[in-house]
Amino acid sequence: MSNPADQTSRDAIIYDTNTSYFVEAGAGSGKTALLVERILTLLIDEGVPLSSIAAITFTVKAAEELTNRLRAAFTEIAEHGTFSRFGDEVRTFDHPQAKTRAEQALAALPGAAIETLHSFCLRLIRMYPLEAGVPPQITTVDEIETSFATVNRADxxxxxxxxxxxxxxxxxxxxAELNLGIPFENIKESIAILTExxxxxxxxxxxVLFMDPLWGVLDATVAAPLPSIQFLTRADLESARREIQEWVDLAPGDVVEDKLFQVKVDPLIKELDRLIAEDKPNYDVPAALGLREGNAGNKTIWGVAPKTYRDRMKEIGAEFERKINSPIVRSISVLRRLIATIVRDNAQARRRTGKLEYHDMIFLADELVQIDYVRxxxxxxxxxxxxxxxxxxxxVQLRIVDAITAGKPxxxxTVGDPKQSIYRFRGANVNTYLSARQQAEKRGELLQLTANFRSDQEVVESVNAIFGEMFASVESxxxxxxxxxxxxxxxxxxxNSDSGFVAMLRRPEMNSGAGVPELCEHADIIxxxxxxxxxxxxxxxxVAKNETALGVQKALREHGIPAITEGAEKVYKDPEVEELIAVLRAIADPANGFVEVVALRGLYFGVSDQDLVESHRARRMGSEIAEDHPAIVAAEHLKKLRKRAASMNVAQIVEMVIDELFILGHLARPETVEKNPxxxxxLDDAHAFTNATNAGLSSFLRWAETQTEGFTGVSVPVLDDGTDAVRIxxxxxxxGREFPVVILGGLTGEKDRTISHGLHPETGVVEFGLKGIGTDGLDEFKAFEKLATMGENVRKLYVAATRAKHQLIIPLEAKLTGGTPTKPATTYASTQGKYFYDSLNPDKDLIDPRELFSADAVALPHPRPQIDAERIRATYNKNAKDAEAEPPEMRLLTATYFAHAEETAQLAAIRQLGADEGWLTQTTESFFKTDREARGQTFGTVVHEVMDYFAKQGDRSDTDTVPETDTVLNVVTTVASINGLEPDLIDEASSIVETFLNSEIVHAAFAAPHYSEVPIIGTLADxxxxxxxxxxxxDETTGRWVIADYKTDSVVTTQRINEYFTQLQVYAHLLDMDVCRLELLFVDGGVVRCITRGPSD
Structure with a gap:
């Protein structure tokens, strides 16, 4: 393969380690591979220890990917002294210590500073706790707990x-403790003004939610001077009156007949005369004073361009309005200082306790590196x-990196692409990047990677043509x-020399106004x-928005096309969750009759509108109503829930409601079982909330409201099991991903709206408004925000388009606007796709999809290599198919719970059913104790997740493919850190995993057709x-199936074995496949002890 045109830059990145390069890497340029090679040059060629390298990534996933690439590279070099590059090219390391250095790097990899910026900052703080002002032992708070705490701080x-x-x-x-520099009475007066x-x-x-994660940059906001209060006085009115009268007096023509005089000037003079006659100390001029801009006036009559006077009238109006609103502006500024000061004080309190949130790590590290000797x-x-x-x-992040690296060639x-800067909602500022870029270019450190290894020829050329013009059109x-x-x-x-395919679609009916934009777009996608x-x-x-993703998914499914969304379904926007929240609101606010009605007529109480009307009418008329009336029964049930909730914490309340209303049972049907997560x-959030705070149900519900907004809400977890379905x-x-075919959706939707509050782009002061009146810099912030949003919208479209490898499809079905009965519309509506229309020639570039696509084509899922897994899913979905008429006491149980729970009438009925049908029996295995100590649930979780990882690594039929000890240790270390396993248990967990992997039984299982972590759903006895x-x-001998279970128990009793086999027998029965054997795999004495039985022995 010939070298790309930017090969010189690539060589400099790899080999020139004495220049601080600022690399601008386009989409698909292979930047991560180059970063790996630069690290290899430092470590293997130059002997730099891995502990002297920090590689900061944007996400945890990116850090894991980089770590895995380095692990593979170190392993290869340690064994062969070479590194396999992209394609067939091999890099050879000639240094005599190359293999040794690679082995050392591999050993140091688990503790290396290959991590997100937050983790790197935490590393620095832990190195210098005294200097950072934190206790020696610090704890970190995850995002969910931070969100709880922030809402509580707002409260x-x-x-x-x-x-x-x-x-x-x-x-x-x-x-007084806050030391705001404002008298109490002034603060009280300001809040009264704002309340009014x-x-x-x-x-x-x-x-509070906006400022809280920005506490480290609030100094300018706290220090911002409070604007003075100015009043509109009689002198102001008289001055304006004199100025306007001069226009009339100096006009060379007769202004009386002029429209500007009649409509604007004369009414204004008369209104000013009326106000001046009132002789008040100050005035509150009505908005309709006549100072609005217009287009009337004759230049010959006035002697100047009428626009000059119209503009001046507008300025006078703005001056009047500024003075009238000054008490409100000052009050807003007082509130701003109050909140900013409290937010900073809260941050200092967290610093003193050592309980740090993610944003704390950044700001504390920023302060830390300003200390000379630390830096x-x-x-x-x-x-x-x-x-x-x-x-x-x-x-702030740039300042941290600069402080550590300044003056050291x-x-x-740094590697980045300003065209892919799309995280402004997280505080990313492309101006920071571009300013640094300008300085790097002056120093001769700027390198550009332009080769694209991802996309086919036409995709690249089309993206260049479209976005070259689109980026140039962004205002600045x-x-x-x-x-x-x-x-x-x-x-x-x-x-890539392959041709590729790009199409921009538009249906002719959209030009005539007969088409519906969203429906036409969905038709194009289908x-x-x-x-x-x-x-x-x-x-x-x-798509740009989660709501759009759900709409596209619905349209595809309605046409028989499997489709799944990734992260689009927000947990707290899920209808079933909204119904649960409605019940919780009714419990939290018993005086609110409206929320009670919403809860009673909802999914889980199910009272009809007719029953509610009858109940309401009976109460109003004072007439009797039957005690077993549905509305009365439900209301009484709700009262009991409220009474019980009075002595419970949030987690207990949520658990009680889910249990009492049989919510999981309601959702156990095949069409709704996916709602269970x-x-x-x-429920998990409720437990986390209870553990993190002392707040009550009302506070939890306030937090839940924040989870329905924008990017902040938690998403429904998605298990991508390889299902052949369109990804949305x-x-x-x-x-960071790529796809053979990319379709841009949602381009008929409205453009993103700009936010109404934020940091001033120059001063860094928080600017915001209330009812159209804002802080002094709000207008400048809004102007910046409008242009910044436009630029980011273009960049998001670029990111989307550059995910395509072979095909890029862009439906452009926006309405045309601005037409009249005699003149057709020619302007495209202001939608997400407007940027495309402005950069294209509609007559040349847009294609009718009916001319391009066959109407007879049918989307069929491609055959999956794991067809038996499809049969498994079909089987246990079939088991639940007839569950729609289940009794109300139906509950969703786990097989684990069934196996270990104390006996109840419900469980006894199920056990009897199993015994009668012959698929549930008992064992007589003897008690035994392993040579290990009990290590708890987290230990078992880590072992199971690591075994799942290796089960999915491909064919293990060759003995040489059994993972090396170091490989096992590295994977266990990674999984342990994710699950919070104590570091001193990592070696033991690695030993357990390695024992499993090297056992004959697991080795044979991995060599045969096998599936790991197979989900089971079905029904037993309703x-x-x-x-x-x-x-x-x-099983390679019989061709039948075996269910195996990894166990990490230290003590194994006969009862425990019976419970485990009960669990596996439930699985075997629900699986409805030809299962020949059940296996419990224990590690004892460095070997795997397998206890075996048939599915119904």
């Missing part, structure tokens, strides 16, 4: 504001700090410090999917069951 601010309004003495004490203006608790909460020591310790996805950084290495002003900087477009060069000659799982529909997630996801979710089979494999 605390709201409570303080309430106490200020009510003149509570404790509020004065609290404000319409301030709501939601406004305060929004500001010097870190600079000497780290030979290279590499930053991937540098376009998604911000000023080759110590900093290089001379305005408050304007976003322009992102340059560097054309890509296709390294046609493209049906005609794509690839597996459905090779097709990705990429969402309900379980709510947001553009953000597609970042009870829904679920579970997971650790290992299902085919």
């Amino acid at each position: 605390a601010v709201i409570d303080l504001v309430d106490r200020i309004v009510s003149d509570d003495p404790t509020a004065q004490d609290a404000l 203006q319409g301030l709501k608790t939601a406004d305060i909460e929004k500001l 010097q020591e870190l600079s000497e310790n780290y030979r290279m700090v590499a930053v991937d996805e540098f376009q998604d950084t911000d000023g 080759g110590h900093r290495f 002003d290089e001379n305005d410090p408050t304007a976003p900087l322009t992102v340059p477009y560097a054309p890509m060069e296709a390294s 046609s493209a999917v049906k005609n794509a000659e690839v597996a459905l799982s090779d097709i990705a529909v990429l 969402s309900i379980r997630r709510v 996801m947001t553009i953000h979710a597609s970042k 009870t829904a069951f679920e579970g997971v089979i650790d290992l299902l494999y085919q």
Whole structure:
């Protein structure tokens, strides 16, 4: 394969380690492979220890990928002294210590600084806890607990504001401690003004949630001067009156007949005269004073362009409005200082306790590296700090990296692509990147990677043509410090000679106004999917918003096309979860009759509207109603739930409601069983909330509201089991991935709206408004935000388009607007796809999909190599198919629970059924004790997840393919860190896994057709069951199936073995396949002890 045109830059990245390169890497350029090779040069050729390298990634997943690539590279070099590059090229390391250095790097890999920036900052803080102002032992708080805490902190601010309004003495004490520099009475007056203006608790909460993760950059906000209060006085009115009268007096013509005079000037003079006659100390001029801009006036009559006077009238109006609103603007500024100060104080409290949230790590590390000797020591310790996805950084993160690497050539290495900067909602600032880029270019450190190894020729050329123009069209002003900087477009060069295919679709009926945009777009997507000659799982529909993804999924499924969404289904927007939340609201707020009605008529109480009307009418008329009336029964049930909830914490309340209303049973039907993870997630969140806070149900519900908004809400977990179905996801979710066929969806939807609050682009002060009146810099912020949003929208479309390998389909079905009865519309509506229309020639570039695609094409899932797994799923879905008429007491149980739970009437009935039908029997195995100590549930989880990993690594028929000890240890270390297993148990877990892997029974299972972590769902005796089979494999002698279960018990009793086999017998029965054997696999004395029985022995 010939070298790409940018090979010189690639060689410099790999071999020139004494220059701090700023690499601009286009989509599909292979940047991660180059970063790996630069690290290899430092470690293997130059002998730099891995502990002196920091590689900072944007996501945990990216860190894991880089770690895995390095592990593979170190392993290969340690064994052969070579490294296999892309294609058939091999890099040979000639240094005599190359293999030894690779072995050393491999050993050091588990503790290497290959991690996200948050983790790297935490590493620095732990190195210097005293200097960072934290205790020696610090703990980190995960995102879910942080979100709980933030909502609680917002509640605390709201409570303080309430106490200020009510003149509570404790509020004065609290404000005195904050040292705001504002008298209490002024604060109280400001809040009263804002309350009259319409301030709501939601406004305060929004500001706290915005400022909380930004506490480290709030100094400018706290220090921002409070604007003075100005009044509109009689002198102001008189001055305006004189100026306007001069226009009339100096006009060369007769203004009386002029429209500008009649409509604007004369009415304004008369209104000013009326106000001046009132002789008040200050005025509140009505908005309809006549100062609006218009287009009337004759230049000959006035002697100047009428626009000059119209503009001046507008300026006068703005001056009047500024003075009238100044008390409100000052009050908003007081509230801003109050909240910012509280947010900073909260952060300092977390610092003192050592309980750190993610954003704390960044800001504390930023403060830390400003200490001279700390910065010097870190600079000497780290030979290279590499930053991937540098376009998604911000000023604080850049400052940290610069502090460690400044003045050290080759110590900093950054890789990014400004065209892919799409994380502004997380604080990423492309201006930071572009400013750093300008400095790097001046120093001669800028390198550009333009070769694209991902996409076919036509895809690359089309993306260049479209987006080259689209990026150039984004508005900016290089001379305005408050304007976003322009992102340059560097054309890509296709390294793949295959032709590829790109089509931009539009139906003629859209031009005549007869088409419905969303329906036409869905039709385009369906046609493209049906005609794509690839597996459905090779097709990705990429959209900007989660709601759009769900709409596309529905349209595809309605046409018989399997489709799954990734991350689009928000847990707290799930209808079944919303119904649960409705019940919880009714419990939390018993005085609110409306929420009670919503709960009673919902899914889980199921009272009809007619029954509710009858109950309401009976209460109103004072007439009797039967005690067993559905509305009365449900209301009484709700009352009992409220009474019981009074003495419970949040987790107990949620668990009680789920249990009492048989919610999991309601959802056990085949068509709704997939909703179970969402309900379980709510329960998990309730437990986490209870563990993290002392707050009650109302606070939990307030937090749940925040999970329905934008990018913040938790998503329904998606298990991608290889199902042949179209993938639908947001553009953000597609970042870093590639697909054979990409279809852009949602282009008929509205453009993203700009946010109403944020940091001023130049001063860094928080700007926000209330009811159209805002802080002094709000207008400048909004102007910046409008341009920044436009630029990011273009970049998101670029990211989406560059995910395509072979085919890129772009449906463009927006409405045409601006037409009249005599003139056809020619302007495309302002939609997500508007940027495409502005960059294309509609007559030349747009194709009618009916001319391109066959209407007879049918989308069929491609045959899967694991066809037996499909039969398994079909079988246990079939088991639950007739469950629609299940009794209300139906509950979803796990097979594990059934096996180990104390006997109940329900469980006894199921056991009797199993005994009668012959598939459930007891064992007489003897008690035994292994040579190990009990290690708990987390230990077992780690072992199971690692075994699942190796089970999916392909054919193990060759003895040489058994993983090496170091490989096992590395995987266990990674999984252990994810699950929080104590470090001193990692070696033992590795030993257990290695014993399993080297056993004859597991080795034979992995060599045969096998499946790991197989989900089971079905019904027994009208009870829904679920579970997971650790290992299902085919016996090579009989061709029948074996169910195996890994066990990490230290003490094994006869009862415990009976319970385990009961669990496996349930699996075998629900599986409804030809199962010949059940196996329990224990590790004892360094070998695997297998206890075996038939499925119904």
